[in-house]
Amino acid sequence: xxxxxxxxxxxxxxxxxxxxxxxxxxxxxxxxxxxxxxxxxxxxxxxxxxxxxxxxxxxxxxxxxxxxxxxxxxxxxxxxxxxxxxxxxxxxxxxxxxxxxxxxxxxxxxxxxxxxxxxxxxxxxxxxxxx
Amino acid sequence: xxxxxxxxxxxxxxxxxxxxxxxxxxxxxxxxxxxxxxxxxxxxxxxxxxxxxxxxxxxxxxxxxxxxxxxxxxxxxxxxxxxxxxxxxxxxxxxxxxxxxxxxxxxxxxxxxxxxxxxxxxxxxxxxxxxxxxxxxxxxxxxxxxxxxxxxxxxxxxxxxxxxxxxxxxxxxxxxxxxxxxxxxxxxxx
Numbered sequence: 001x002x003x004x005x006x007x008x009x010x011x012x013x014x015x016x017x018x019x020x021x022x023x024x025x026x027x028x029x030x031x032x033x034x035x036x037x038x039x040x041x042x043x044x045x046x047x048x049x050x051x052x053x054x055x056x057x058x059x060x061x062x063x064x065x066x067x068x069x070x071x072x073x074x075x076x077x078x079x080x081x082x083x084x085x086x087x088x089x090x091x092x093x094x095x096x097x098x099x100x101x102x103x104x105x106x107x108x109x110x111x112x113x114x115x116x117x118x119x120x121x122x123x124x125x126x127x128x129x130x131x
Numbered sequence: 132x133x134x135x136x137x138x139x140x141x142x143x144x145x146x147x148x149x150x151x152x153x154x155x156x157x158x159x160x161x162x163x164x165x166x167x168x169x170x171x172x173x174x175x176x177x178x179x180x181x182x183x184x185x186x187x188x189x190x191x192x193x194x195x196x197x198x199x200x201x202x203x204x205x206x207x208x209x210x211x212x213x214x215x216x217x218x219x220x221x222x223x224x225x226x227x228x229x230x231x232x233x234x235x236x237x238x239x240x241x242x243x244x245x246x247x248x249x250x251x252x253x254x255x256x257x258x259x260x261x262x263x264x265x266x267x268x269x270x271x272x273x274x275x276x277x278x279x280x281x282x283x284x285x286x287x288x289x290x291x292x293x294x295x296x297x298x299x300x301x302x303x304x305x306x307x308x309x310x311x312x313x314x315x316x317x318x319x320x321x
Contacts, residue, residue, distance in 0.1 A: 082260070086260065093262050
């Protein structure tokens with residue numbers, strides 16, 4: 001088995017795993033009950049799936065010019081996916097579209113008011129989580 | 132100092148601009164695919180123009196970088212990312228709806244940089260996403276997926292604080308380190 005074979009195998013494994021993870025992310029998007037859960041699918045398996053795809057491509061292509069672009073894609077994907085998920089999730093929580101019956105605890109509910117107000121000086125005397 | 136009134140000294144401001152230009156030049160070169168003098172010079176021009184038009188918010192960085200802990204942080208981060216991805220993938224194919232929880236975690240180091248980095252990392256590791264963040268008190272409200280019971284919630288809460296500790300070990304200042312090395316306080320419980 002030559003080095004090329006080994007590299008091809010690694011690339012293939014990366015790409016197939018990446019594709020399967022992306023498929024799982026798609027399935028999760030369809031099956032999960034509310035938007036917050038769906039955003040989980042959009043951040044984790046999807047990001048790793050993409051990273052694996054890029055790794056596979058980088059190994060197969062092997063040209064530095066293309067690899068640098070892929071590195072950038074990877075960095076920005078890691079940096080932006082959580083931010084996007086946070087912005088969407090936050091808007092949805094404020095709009096009350098969360099499936100509260102599936103939440104085991106919700107420690108945001110008692111504090112939720114202070115995020116809808118603009119005043120920057122609230123005193124913090126929030127009691128602990130309900131036990 | 133409250134994070135709302137960040138005052139940087141002139142030296143700090145210059146330093147953070149230089150770091151920003153440096154980062155943008157690297158991105159520019161990566162986009163072109165090679166590091167050449169031409170790319171570095173044009174990159175520096177573009178970076179300066181961008182920073183003039185879109186000035187960055189002031190970021191206070193008082194710590195120092197500890198390379199070994201940075202490596203440790205990333206090693207753990209990628210392990211967690213892999214584990215988290217397969218967990219969510221498994222949940223996707225499991226019958227029944229997954230339970231979740233929204234948990235409040237008060238970080239021990241209250242700074243914009245620390246909060247941002249912890250929030251980014253938390254979003255990518257096992258079953259958690261940020262729902263809301265309180266910048267003044269350094270509190271994150273984290274949505275967690277696939278939570279089974281109250282014990283599980285506590286375990287995940289501890290995970291977040293441990294992640295913060297790993298991060299501060301990698302890039303925090305001495306004083307921040309002292310804060311996170313103290314035993315995990317009994318959060319907000321009366």
